Amino acid sequence: MLEIKGLRANIGENEILKGVDLTVRKGEVHAIMGPNGSGKSTLAQVIAGHPAYEITAGSVTYDGQDLLEMEPEERAQAGIFLAFQYPVEIPGVTNAYFLRSAYNAIRKARGEDEVDPLEFLDVMEEKMKLVDMDPAMLNRSVNAGFSGGEKKRNEIVQLAVLNPRLAILDETDSGLDIDALRIVADGVNKLRGPEKSAIVVTHYQRLLNYIVPDYVHVLAGGRFVRSGGKELAVELEEHGYDWIQSHAPETAGAGSRA
Amino acid sequence: MTQPETAVAHYLEAFDGIDGGEADRIRELRRAGMDRFVALGFPTMKNEDWHYTSVAPIATRSFDRTSFPSTVPSTDLDPFLFDSPEWPRLVFVDGWLAPELSNVPPRAGIDVSNLRPSLVDGSVDAALLGTIADHDTVGFTALNTALMQDGAVIRIGANVELETPIHLVFVSAQPVPLAASFPRNLVVLERGARASVIESYFGLRDESYLTVPVTEISLGEGARLEHVKVQNESAVAFHVGTIEAVQQRGSELHSFSYAAGAELSRTNVYTVLNGPGSSCTLNGMYMVSGVQHVDHQTRIVHAQPNTTSREIYKGILDGRSHGVFNGKVYVRPEAQKTDGKQSNNNLLLSDHARVDTKPQLEIFADDVKCTHGATVGRLDEVALFYMKSRGLDAEQARTLLIYAFAADVLETIPVKPVRDALEAAVFARVRGEELQLTSE
Numbered sequence A: 001m002l003e004i005k006g007l008r009a010n011i012g013e014n015e016i017l018k019g020v021d022l023t024v025r026k027g028e029v030h031a032i033m034g035p036n037g038s039g040k041s042t043l044a045q046v047i048a049g050h051p052a053y054e055i056t057a058g059s060v061t062y063d064g065q066d067l068l069e070m071e072p073e074e075r076a077q078a079g080i081f082l083a084f085q086y087p088v089e090i091p092g093v094t095n096a097y098f099l100r101s102a103y104n105a106i107r108k109a110r111g112e113d114e115v116d117p118l119e120f121l122d123v124m125e126e127k128m129k130l131v132d133m134d135p136a137m138l139n140r141s142v143n144a145g146f147s148g149g150e151k152k153r154n155e156i157v158q159l160a161v162l163n164p165r166l167a168i169l170d171e172t173d174s175g176l177d178i179d180a181l182r183i184v185a186d187g188v189n190k191l192r193g194p195e196k197s198a199i200v201v202t203h204y205q206r207l208l209n210y211i212v213p214d215y216v217h218v219l220a221g222g223r224f225v226r227s228g229g230k231e232l233a234v235e236l237e238e239h240g241y242d243w244i245q246s247h248a249p250e251t252a253g254a255g256s257r258a
Numbered sequence B: 001m002t003q004p005e006t007a008v009a010h011y012l013e014a015f016d017g018i019d020g021g022e023a024d025r026i027r028e029l030r031r032a033g034m035d036r037f038v039a040l041g042f043p044t045m046k047n048e049d050w051h052y053t054s055v056a057p058i059a060t061r062s063f064d065r066t067s068f069p070s071t072v073p074s075t076d077l078d079p080f081l082f083d084s085p086e087w088p089r090l091v092f093v094d095g096w097l098a099p100e101l102s103n104v105p106p107r108a109g110i111d112v113s114n115l116r117p118s119l120v121d122g123s124v125d126a127a128l129l130g131t132i133a134d135h136d137t138v139g140f141t142a143l144n145t146a147l148m149q150d151g152a153v154i155r156i157g158a159n160v161e162l163e164t165p166i167h168l169v170f171v172s173a174q175p176v177p178l179a180a181s182f183p184r185n186l187v188v189l190e191r192g193a194r195a196s197v198i199e200s201y202f203g204l205r206d207e208s209y210l211t212v213p214v215t216e217i218s219l220g221e222g223a224r225l226e227h228v229k230v231q232n233e234s235a236v237a238f239h240v241g242t243i244e245a246v247q248q249r250g251s252e253l254h255s256f257s258y259a260a261g262a263e264l265s266r267t268n269v270y271t272v273l274n275g276p277g278s279s280c281t282l283n284g285m286y287m288v289s290g291v292q293h294v295d296h297q298t299r300i301v302h303a304q305p306n307t308t309s310r311e312i313y314k315g316i317l318d319g320r321s322h323g324v325f326n327g328k329v330y331v332r333p334e335a336q337k338t339d340g341k342q343s344n345n346n347l348l349l350s351d352h353a354r355v356d357t358k359p360q361l362e363i364f365a366d367d368v369k370c371t372h373g374a375t376v377g378r379l380d381e382v383a384l385f386y387m388k389s390r391g392l393d394a395e396q397a398r399t400l401l402i403y404a405f406a407a408d409v410l411e412t413i414p415v416k417p418v419r420d421a422l423e424a425a426v427f428a429r430v431r432g433e434e435l436q437l438t439s440e
């Protein structure tokens, strides 16, 4: 479904991604871990199409299409969704209006009819319940004045409504209390399916107890330095990242194929 | 192009040509206005109040005070009536009343008429006309005072509440270039009266013209006025207007100024909170593109204790347009417990658009709460990306973000049909090609 090869990306003069390879097949969940500043969010943003990053080498294909040639909205319309590490506030645009516009934009791109607001209200309210969020939040501006945890839940509401085929969660667990973590993870698990894939960026093995990954990758210094199964996360939690550097690091650029 | 002195002489000539037959007091008032205008001349950019706005395009042309209205088919007005043709309405074409387009059903306690007849018989509120708006120091007000043609006189009796807004429509329709009109309005709300007054300005032809309106407002004790000015002059027009109010104890003025038209426009909104507990909300929105220049100056004088002012002006500027906002707030020594909040926010859609914003607080009392803030920003790239990452295309994301910027101030437009129409107009303009075509 997603195939990244030799991907290098700069921001300004700085090279952040220094040769990333990753293959995500249908139905798989990949976890990406790694120290602060190693490039995890950069990778996520590049997949979503953030214009600030310059791609200097490599390729990304999604369902056989050249993803790097697609606009961010085309990627979203093709089923890619990024839950932002730092969700963006949009004062003056209500959650309800934003969600409906996004939902309809995606439907329209697929040649489907737009939904009427009342009908859609039911859909939204149901999805809000999924992450235990007050439907009153629908009438508030997108993320404006939301607490850190509320913003993260709101990302999951969007995820649930837009129902993507490739979901990328960038530290969605950070800032969530334990109950919320379980709720969000349940929400994500409900959206899993044989046709759907996910990339989960996290610092904590705890989330991976709820969203069990097929693969775990460690990103350090802009490239994957280690990949393995879910047990890798447990080892990391125990020993920290230094341990990776000193214990049998795999060749740089290891993919997911074990 | 002529010199400013030539233009002044031209207006002096127009003044001399005004038919006699008006009441003595009016003749004196006009004379006083003319004398002051001749003495003041057109403001230059050295004048602090005109620091960012050059009136050279007005001062170097000789506009002709129109002496009769053009004919305008009533259907031409339809798009400007806020889908509310039933509202009491006075229509002025090129500055003169058009009775066939106007409609004011008589109602007890309410006087709505045009100014013209009372200029002749002197029955106009002699104590008020020319005493609220300052023609001593404000040149354009002096010019209007000298050359005023017609306008509305509205008087709402004590404790009378008017549910339907009164719509004053000022249309420019002269088929020749360089026509000038000088509307003059007087709005008086007696003690406890309530009313809404809408002033609309627009042009039906693409000829260059000048509109210099003045509206004087007197609010009695506990009176409440909603006032909306909608400036949609044609793209090659010039507009310099003043709204000036005096407010008694406990009165409320809710003013909204919308400016989207004209090549060069200036709107002054002035009020004196002259009674304890009086309050005002002066809000506004300007939206320009191409080479338009739009200027607002507001002045709130807190003259008595416990007075409150709220002010939000927002601007959206595209192309090579230039926006100016100057918000003056004066707190006199006796105005203890003044509560004032002012903000001006601007959104620049192009690299060539420009804004000069200048909040100006002068506080001479000690127990006051006054804040102000001004911002000039661009569309938030991060927010645009966030929206696109949810599937909205670039144009949709941009439209939504611009509209979101304007939404909260548009929501404060007092009269719902006007609010709906202006929201729709802003939305259409944001979405439409117009802003894009003119942005370079």
Ligand SMILES: Nc1ncnc2c1ncn2[C@@H]1O[C@H](COP(=O)(O)OP(=O)(O)OP(=O)(O)O)[C@@H](O)[C@H]1O
Residues within 6 Å of the ligand: A011, A012, A014, A016, A034, A035, A036, A037, A038, A039, A040, A041, A042, A043, A085
């Ligand atoms: N706009 C920018 N200008 C310069 N450097 C940047 C910019 N954005 C990101 N970086 C740098 O890129 C590197 C990777 O950042 P990124 O956000 O991808 O890290 P991360 O792995 O997600 O870290 P964290 O775990 O803290 O979220 C960091 O060193 C960061 O400082």
Ligand SMILES: [Mg+2]
Residues within 6 Å of the ligand: A040, A041, A042, A085, A170, A171
């Ligand atoms: Mg990150």
